[in-house]
Amino acid sequence: MPVATTAYPHRDLTKSNAQFQRAVQRLPLGVSSTFRYWGDDRTIYVHRGKGGRTWDIDGNGYVDYRLGYGPAILGYADDRVDAAARKGMEVGGVFALSTEKELTVADRISKMVPAAELVRFSNSGTEAVMAALRLARAYTGREEYLLVEGGYHGLFDAAMWMADMDHWSPGGNADPEVVPYGKGIPPTVKKLAHLVPMNDLQRLEDTFKTQGDRLAAMLIEPIQGNCCGISARRDYVQLARDLCDRYGVLLIIDEVKTGFRVGKGGIQGILGIRPDITTFAKAIANGYPISLVAGREDVMRTFRYGGASHGGTYTAHSVSLAAAEECLRILDETPALDTLAGYGERLKAGISEILTARGVTHSFSGHPSMFGIFFAAEPPDNYRAWKTSDYSFYDRMAHYLHDLGIIVEPDSREPWFMCEAHGLDDTCLTDTLRAVETAVDLTLQDQADGRLDAAE
Ligand code: PMP
Numbered sequence: 520m521p522v523a524t525t526a527y528p529h530r531d532l533t534k535s536n537a538q539f540q541r542a543v544q545r546l547p548l549g550v551s552s553t554f555r556y557w558g559d560d561r562t563i564y565v566h567r568g569k570g571g572r573t574w575d576i577d578g579n580g581y582v583d584y585r586l587g588y589g590p591a592i593l594g595y596a597d598d599r600v601d602a603a604a605r606k607g608m609e610v611g612g613v614f615a616l617s618t619e620k621e622l623t624v625a626d627r628i629s630k631m632v633p634a635a636e637l638v639r640f641s642n643s644g645t646e647a648v649m650a651a652l653r654l655a656r657a658y659t660g661r662e663e664y665l666l667v668e669g670g671y672h673g674l675f676d677a678a679m680w681m682a683d684m685d686h687w688s689p690g691g692n693a694d695p696e697v698v699p700y701g702k703g704i705p706p707t708v709k710k711l712a713h714l715v716p717m718n719d720l721q722r723l724e725d726t727f728k729t730q731g732d733r734l735a736a737m738l739i740e741p742i743q744g745n746c747c748g749i750s751a752r753r754d755y756v757q758l759a760r761d762l763c764d765r766y767g768v769l770l771i772i773d774e775v776k777t778g779f780r781v782g783k784g785g786i787q788g789i790l791g792i793r794p795d796i797t798t799f800a801k802a803i804a805n806g807y808p809i810s811l812v813a814g815r816e817d818v819m820r821t822f823r824y825g826g827a828s829h830g831g832t833y834t835a836h837s838v839s840l841a842a843a844e845e846c847l848r849i850l851d852e853t854p855a856l857d858t859l860a861g862y863g864e865r866l867k868a869g870i871s872e873i874l875t876a877r878g879v880t881h882s883f884s885g886h887p888s889m890f891g892i893f894f895a896a897e898p899p900d901n902y903r904a905w906k907t908s909d910y911s912f913y914d915r916m917a918h919y920l921h922d923l924g925i926i927v928e929p930d931s932r933e934p935w936f937m938c939e940a941h942g943l944d945d946t947c948l949t950d951t952l953r954a955v956e957t958a959v960d961l962t963l964q965d966q967a968d969g970r971l972d973a974a975e
Pocket of ligand 1: 644645648673740773774776
């Protein structure tokens with residue numbers, strides 16, 4: 520891509536690119552998650568992370584707003600949590616038996632999230648949501664379930680259905696087609712999954728009227744952590760709650776991204792709406808692998824011999840549990856969440872100032888701790904509306920930001936994540952805003968030159 524101004528710095532990725540060439544011979548796409556592949560000559564290999572920053576193997580430093588898709592709520596390699604994890608290591612790992620700390624951590628979770636009357640641990644978000652859906656099916660004796668367009672709930676087959684926005688035209692009467700996230704997902708699963716657009720109350724009512732008696736669960740992320748932080752209005756989630764009650768459907772609020780991030784009690788605490796089942800993951804242990812499915816006592820007690828199966832060799836690993844205990848203590852007892860949300864507010868204000876000065880229409884969605892940026896006057900209130908926003912501007916700006924030392928998701932659907940360490944280090948803000956200014960100018964230049972839609 521041509522470079523427009525002399526302010527544009529050169530980022531040396533020689534070592535990362537050489538690593539890619541070696542890695543791709545052993546690892547598909549040279550990575551361990553498809554979304555980590557950013558192109559043959561732009562895939563980053565990390566040397567280390569500390570606080571709100573990451574350094575690649577070429578020595579380039581970045582202010583990091585991906586934070587591993589959210590887990591590093593305090594910042595990378597947090598000394599307090601890592602010290603606890605080291606102690607957890609001394610316990611011995613996993614035993615196929617229980618330890619006392621499971622209850623200690625579960626008690627903390629129930630205190631922070633009242634809907635979490637009973638708690639089961641898992642390892643990843645996928646595992647937790649998979650367990651939640653199984654639990655709902657076991658409890659209700661039904662198989663079908665309702666998803667919200669733009670939501671993401673993990674990598675298991677039942678969750679891998681989405682609204683196909685690439686082939687959908689706004690303005691028409693037709694709904695987007697429901698398609699699998701990729702190959703290998705059996706089409707037979709599709710008949711069990713129903714999708715509704717976020718914030719459309721009438722559609723939700725109608726769907727429950729026709730399908731409600733067959734639904735085991737409705738799954739919702741009230742802030743869509745994989746779709747620009749698009750947010751459910753409170754009345755929408757309240758209606759979902761009411762309809763679930765009326766039709767004997769279990770409401771699952773998926774807080775894998777929002778949990779212990781947007782507030783101590785998650786988005787459900789902010790909305791004041793109590794799910795039957797809820798799932799948490801990322802921020803529980805500042806990046807150590809642990810997740811949980813929790814909920815109403817009578818529902819959760821379906822996890823039993825002869826009931827719904829749940830387990831896993833690595834569940835409640837001593838390292839992750841010890842890290843969770845300390846991370847949740849910090850989030851519960853210190854102003855860490857205010858610090859990072861306050862940083863998010865300052866960052867949004869700074870970005871806004873830069874864009875406004877250049878006459879670029881924009882808006883934000885989500886929560887200050889995880890927000891999406893839109894190049895439209897209003898943020899979309901559902902995935903269909905996202906389609907009408909100018910994401911080519913975002914995509915190009917993100918590309919420049921990487922070269923300028925800021926890591927954000929290349930795809931505009933992933934929000935920017937804040938951590939406590941960002942808020943405690945003012946240089947994160949100044950470095951970011953300086954880079955945003957340059958990236959916006961370069962993108963505007965590309966736009967003026969008609970180069971915005973060109974392939975990277
Ligand atoms: N639910 C939500 C809301 C998520 O954001 C994610 C991951 N991005 C998952 C579930 C799956 O979590 P994991 O990647 O840990 O399996």
